[in-house]
Amino acid sequence: MDRLLVLSAQVAIAHGHRIEVTEQADPLTDEPVVLTLVDLDTGIRYRREEDPSGDFSRWIGRVLRCTVTMGSAGGHTTLLVDPLGPGPTGAKVALREADAAAEAAKAEADRWGGVDRPPAEESERFW
Secondary structure, three states: OOEEEEEOOOOOOOOOOEEEEEEEEOOOOOOEEEEEEEEOOOOOEEEOOOOOOOOOEEEEEEEEEEEEEOOOOOOEEEEEEEEEOOOOOOHHHHHHHHHHHHHHHHHHHHHOOOOOOOOOOOOOOOO
């Protein structure tokens, strides 16, 4: 699934370049915030002024589209990225997805009769 990254800086990365993204969940909105961005093909690093603290996730992707917007109030960049590999996983995201999978499995088990029924008693064997 493609990811759309919006950065409050002018970051020009060519189509097809591999990037490494380090992001952290915003404590107020629980939305991911990009801390660092590294163009692996050119070696150029972009990072925020403040140092990262707390839990963060790191993932690699390939740039599908890059749009740099220029303006008087500063510019911003929109990157459409195809994540390579397992994708971004932070602890909160992984737990949320695991809980959703467990709930879906329980609902499916209930729908099909589940395994919570008492087992049938075995009939007595005789020879």
